[in-house]
Amino acid sequence: xxxxxPRTLSGFMELLPxxxxxxxxxxxxxxxxxxxxxxxxxxxxIIEASEVLLAKGGGETEKQIYRFQKGDSDLAxxxxxxxxxxxxxxxxxxxxxxxxRRYQIGKVYRGERAQRxxxxxxxxxxxxxxxDGKLDILSEAEIPSIIYQVFTRLGLQRFQxxxxxxxxxxxxxxxxxxxxxxxxxxxxxxxxxxxGAEKVSALLTGEEIGxxxxxxREILDFIAIRGTNAEVLSALAQYQGRSELFDxxxxxxxxxxxxxxxxxxxxxxxxxxxxxxxGLDYYTGTVYETAxxxxxxxxxxxxxxxxxxxxxxxxxxxxxxxxxxxxxxxxFYVLGEQKMLNEHLNTAPADVLILPMTEDLSPAIxxxxxxxxxxxxxxxxxxxxxxxxxxxxxxxxxxxxxxxLGDDEIQAxxxxxKDMVSGEQTKLDFNATLERIQAGLNxxxxxxxxxx
Amino acid sequence: xxxxxPRTLSGFMELLPxxxxxxxxxxxxxxxxxxxxxxxxxxxxIIEASEVLLAKGGGETEKQIYRFQKGDSDLAxxxxxxxxxxxxxxxxxxxxxxxxRRYQIGKVYRGERAQRxxxxxxxxxxxxxxxDGKLDILSEAEIPSIIYQVFTRLGLQRFQxxxxxxxxxxxxxxxxxxxxxxxxxxxxxxxxxxxGAEKVSALLTGEEIGxxxxxxREILDFIAIRGTNAEVLSALAQYQGRSELFDxxxxxxxxxxxxxxxxxxxxxxxxxxxxxxxGLDYYTGTVYETAxxxxxxxxxxxxxxxxxxxxxxxxxxxxxxxxxxxxxxxxFYVLGEQKMLNEHLNTAPADVLILPMTEDLSPAIxxxxxxxxxxxxxxxxxxxxxxxxxxxxxxxxxxxxxxxLGDDEIQAxxxxxKDMVSGEQTKLDFNATLERIQAGLNxxxxxxxxxx
Numbered sequence: 001x002x003x004x005x006p007r008t009l010s011g012f013m014e015l016l017p018x019x020x021x022x023x024x025x026x027x028x029x030x031x032x033x034x035x036x037x038x039x040x041x042x043x044x045x046i047i048e049a050s051e052v053l054l055a056k057g058g059g060e061t062e063k064q065i066y067r068f069q070k071g072d073s074d075l076a077x078x079x080x081x082x083x084x085x086x087x088x089x090x091x092x093x094x095x096x097x098x099x100x101r102r103y104q105i106g107k108v109y110r111g112e113r114a115q116r117x118x119x120x121x122x123x124x125x126x127x128x129x130x131x132d133g134k135l136d137i138l139s140e141a142e143i144p145s146i147i148y149q150v151f152t153r154l155g156l157q158r159f160q161x162x163x164x165x166x167x168x169x170x171x172x173x174x175x176x177x178x179x180x181x182x183x184x185x186x187x188x189x190x191x192x193x194x195x196g197a198e199k200v201s202a203l204l205t206g207e208e209i210g211x212x213x214x215x216x217r218e219i220l221d222f223i224a225i226r227g228t229n230a231e232v233l234s235a236l237a238q239y240q241g242r243s244e245l246f247d248x249x250x251x252x253x254x255x256x257x258x259x260x261x262x263x264x265x266x267x268x269x270x271x272x273x274x275x276x277x278x279g280l281d282y283y284t285g286t287v288y289e290t291a292x293x294x295x296x297x298x299x300x301x302x303x304x305x306x307x308x309x310x311x312x313x314x315x316x317x318x319x320x321x322x323x324x325x326x327x328x329x330x331x332f333y334v335l336g337e338q339k340m341l342n343e344h345l346n347t348a349p350a351d352v353l354i355l356p357m358t359e360d361l362s363p364a365i366x367x368x369x370x371x372x373x374x375x376x377x378x379x380x381x382x383x384x385x386x387x388x389x390x391x392x393x394x395x396x397x398x399x400x401x402x403x404x405l406g407d408d409e410i411q412a413x414x415x416x417x418k419d420m421v422s423g424e425q426t427k428l429d430f431n432a433t434l435e436r437i438q439a440g441l442n443x444x445x446x447x448x449x450x451x452x
Numbered sequence: 453x454x455x456x457x458p459r460t461l462s463g464f465m466e467l468l469p470x471x472x473x474x475x476x477x478x479x480x481x482x483x484x485x486x487x488x489x490x491x492x493x494x495x496x497x498i499i500e501a502s503e504v505l506l507a508k509g510g511g512e513t514e515k516q517i518y519r520f521q522k523g524d525s526d527l528a529x530x531x532x533x534x535x536x537x538x539x540x541x542x543x544x545x546x547x548x549x550x551x552x553r554r555y556q557i558g559k560v561y562r563g564e565r566a567q568r569x570x571x572x573x574x575x576x577x578x579x580x581x582x583x584d585g586k587l588d589i590l591s592e593a594e595i596p597s598i599i600y601q602v603f604t605r606l607g608l609q610r611f612q613x614x615x616x617x618x619x620x621x622x623x624x625x626x627x628x629x630x631x632x633x634x635x636x637x638x639x640x641x642x643x644x645x646x647x648g649a650e651k652v653s654a655l656l657t658g659e660e661i662g663x664x665x666x667x668x669r670e671i672l673d674f675i676a677i678r679g680t681n682a683e684v685l686s687a688l689a690q691y692q693g694r695s696e697l698f699d700x701x702x703x704x705x706x707x708x709x710x711x712x713x714x715x716x717x718x719x720x721x722x723x724x725x726x727x728x729x730x731g732l733d734y735y736t737g738t739v740y741e742t743a744x745x746x747x748x749x750x751x752x753x754x755x756x757x758x759x760x761x762x763x764x765x766x767x768x769x770x771x772x773x774x775x776x777x778x779x780x781x782x783x784f785y786v787l788g789e790q791k792m793l794n795e796h797l798n799t800a801p802a803d804v805l806i807l808p809m810t811e812d813l814s815p816a817i818x819x820x821x822x823x824x825x826x827x828x829x830x831x832x833x834x835x836x837x838x839x840x841x842x843x844x845x846x847x848x849x850x851x852x853x854x855x856x857l858g859d860d861e862i863q864a865x866x867x868x869x870k871d872m873v874s875g876e877q878t879k880l881d882f883n884a885t886l887e888r889i890q891a892g893l894n895x896x897x898x899x900x901x902x903x904x
Contacts, residue, residue, distance in 0.1 A: 003765065003766055003767060003768070004503060004504060004507035004765055004766055005766070006504060006538075006539045006540075006542040006543040006763075006766040006767070007501065007504060007539075007543065008496075008497060008500070008539070008543065009497060009499060009500065009501060009525070009527075012497040012499065013497075014495075014496055014497060014540065015495065016544060016547050016548075017492040017493075017494070017548070017554070020492065020493055020494060020495060021492065021493070023495070024493050035829055036824045036827070036828075036829050036830070037824065037829075037830070037831070038801050038802030038805075038829055038830060038831030038832075039801060040469040040472065040473065040801035041469075041472055041473070041476050042469070042472060043466075043467065043472060043475070044460075044466055045460060045461060045464040045465075045466060045573050046498065046559065046573065047461060047464065047518075047561075047573060048460070048461065049459065049461060051456060052456060052458060052459060055456035066499075066520075066522055066527075068518075068520030068521070068522075069520070070518055070520075070563055071563070073461070075461070075518075086458075087458040087459075087460070088458075088466065090458040091458040091459065091460065092468060095468050096468075096469070097845055097848040097849050098845075099833075099835065101801060101831065102469070102801075107498065109499075111522055111523070121497050121498065121499060131835070134835065134836075135835070136834035136835050136836065137834075138813055138832065138834030139834060142832065142834075258814075259813065259814070259817065262813070262814040262817040262818065263817055263821065264821055311458075313455065313456055314455055314456055314457070314458040315455060315458070316455070349490050349491060349492035349553060349554075350490030353490075361590055361711065361714070362710075362711075362714040365711065365714040365715055366714065369715065369716055372488045372489065375488070376488075377487055377488055377489075377490055378488070378489070378490055379489070379490030379553065380490075380590065380594065381551075382588035382589075382590030382591060382594075383551065383583070383586065383587070383588050384586075384588065393549055393550075396549040397549050
């Protein structure tokens with residue numbers, strides 16, 4: 001028979017069993033943490049009607065969208081989890097209670113140019129809190145505190161959540177009479193890290209934007225405000241009284257900083273950073289980015305912010321909210337590249353491999369049943385192979401324990417068990433063997449998924 | 453602004469938060485159980501190259517496939533999890549250890565005619581064991597025993613796993629000299645339940661198939677074999693010696709029945725049933741279907757079997773295996789329709805809702821942090837609303853406990869906590885409150901997801 005060469009599309013992550021176990025661990029930590037904070041899981045379709053998905057229209061993403069015809073239907077694959085959330089909330093509005101807190105971990109699709117570390121199918125892990133008409137500022141502090149928890153539980157240490165408030169930026173530009181140019185200015189100022197203050201200044205005073213030297217200097221001075229959170233807030237206080245919007249933003253930011261401490265986020269893990277603007281005009285208040293301190297080249301691994309109107313394309317209801325999103329597939333890829341995935345964690349499919357040494361497999365089956373009932377992941381090996389081949393298999397699988405069950409053991413009511421790391425072999429009764437295995441597994445599962 | 457009416461495509465399941473929590477519970481039980489049996493999780497792309505996905509070509513499903521062009525690429529959405537598994541195993545062959553045991557719970561796509569209870573996007577939950585060259589019969593008993601565990605853990609009681617062996621059927625037809633007609637015969641015999649023995653007999657002896665009356669009678673007698681598993685096996689023993697294939701099948705079936713008992717599956721939950729054939733020519737040995745005894749109209753909720761060649765379209769390697777698949781979305785739909793989902797389980801997004809009664813939310817935040825650290829899913833309510841509105845929200849959300857935190861409680865170091873079911877309210881210190889909450893939650897989580 002002619003064979004088709006098997007392949008996986010480029011830009012699509014397909015993991016081997018070991019890494020997949022690590023990925024599952026990360027997802028499990030995310031689910032656990034989000035759940036602890038009272039977020040309910042959602043699962044929306046991957047395919048939506050194009051007109052629904054693209055109600056907002058235009059934008060960068062439209063070109064990248066997977067869109068196709070099926071029968072009479074014009075369909076598209078979701079490119080984020082926010083638009084489906086907006087649709088969900090508008091559609092099921094009367095069945096939901098607000099504030100509505102949901103998390104969703106799901107695949108999204110963008111037909112980007114294929115390149116290393118860029119994915120066309122990737123997981124996003126989103127949390128959002130949606131209010132009906134109003135939403136208290138508390139949520140704007142809680143959201144990043146959850147992200148702090150998530151990354152800390154995963155084992156990430158050298159990260160920082162950077163917080164700003166769009167009202168501060170917009171209010172500041174308004175006070176300079178530059179509201180209409182604020183989008184252009186922010187886009188330009190965004191390049192500060194890359195091209196330096198001088199070139200930014202040149203661009204700001206250039207023909208296209210056309211600021212005065214004084215305006216450009218004021219903006220660069222403002223953006224250059226640095227220091228501890230208290231220092232930045234106190235520097236910002238000196239701009240007060242020039243714009244209501246600015247003052248509202250500063251008050252919000254001050255509250256968010258105060259509550260972030262109350263939520264137990266250490267000062268070195270969050271920073272007020274006036275350069276954070278987030279591209280989307282969608283955000284209206286607090287905005288977040290998250291940096292891996294030793295890997296600035298990666299960009300933000302978790303971003304989001306406050307918005308005033310989640311579902312304006314679907315409903316007249318005013319639905320303000322705040323949300324944040326982890327680009328999980330890319331993060332996982334980076335962690336792998338940086339050798340930051342904890343290799344000491346057990347990624348074998350089982351904790352124990354039972355090698356029966358008798359023809360009748362019933363005693364081995366009974367033993368497997370007892371181990372599984374005790375919560376031990378157990379694989380029963382039924383193949384007729386030489387002993388050496390069986391041990392090779394155990395080795396390759398990476399199982400921590402191998403159990404041998406021959407006539408001798410069965411008659412004596414004992415279990416022979418080999419610790420595959422230490423090489424130590426014991427012959428004990430079932431309970432003593434189980435205790436030893438559980439103690440060993442417990443020790444091995446202590447570490448976190450990410451090591452730095 | 454003109455609004456787009458939000459909608460979800462027909463044939464796509466989108467659950468409200470309560471049912472979604474039940475669905476998550478079911479998936480979690482599946483993951484836990486599969487994991488206990490030493491299956492490793494896999495996650496393959498939803499999109500594949502069409503030529504790869506359709507390497508086998510043709511068949512019923514081809515018309516239903518979501519297939520489209522993106523740039524130069526001819527792409528398709530997976531329509532099951534078996535073809536992606538075949539691709540995965542062929543592609544990563546040298547990185548895998550055999551027997552390779554994987555589970556996958558993922559969405560698949562089939563553009564079927566939309567009708568109630570039929571889905572175009574649906575979850576399949578698959579387990580497979582793949583051997584390299586050979587695979588011991590033990591796996592053919594282990595697979596249905598896992599399914600027994602899964603359904604039992606979910607709370608399903610009135611179900612039966614029905615087992616047959618294709619070699620018995622093929623061997624029997626061979627012994628009648630009817631090998632070439634066996635596909636037609638099986639398809640006809642499959643209608644027995646629907647149209648009765650007389651009409652089946654008429655079809656068998658009709659022009660199209662052309663059996664003799666004697667042959668038809670022999671087939672109907674054979675298919676009519678009923679009784680306990682021991683009785684059926686002993687009736688089958690009388691056909692021994694006429695066909696090697698039959699004898700091999702009977703020996704396998706006998707072993708599977710013996711091991712199913714060893715795996716702890718009670719006799720009333722599995723039955724040898726000679727009418728089970730499974731449409732696909734792909735199966736070569738043991739085959740399974742699973743019936744809900746009180747809902748025969750639903751058909752099989754979990755099916756699978758033994759195959760000799762998983763990936764013959766991709767590789768020369770002989771990769772025999774055995775697998776089974778639960779059609780999860782349809783099962784969930786049926787359970788909902790039949791009111792079999794346990795409504796007493798907590799489907800609220802949180803266990804505790806904290807209503808702060810002070811302006812400064814820091815004490816409420818600190819309390820939430822302590823509860824979460826103790827594993828209690830806690831939501832903090834920060835909205836400025838009237839007390840009644842807050843309690844309405846708690847009611848609608850269905851949270852089991854509401855905690856009130858005012859100045860009095862803060863100063864006295866106490867927590868006021870209301871059990872929303874009994875209405876009982878206590879004012880105790882943190883530890884006593886936590887103990888009460890945990891005991892209550894523990895009690896409430898005792899039940900299984902499915903009730904009959």
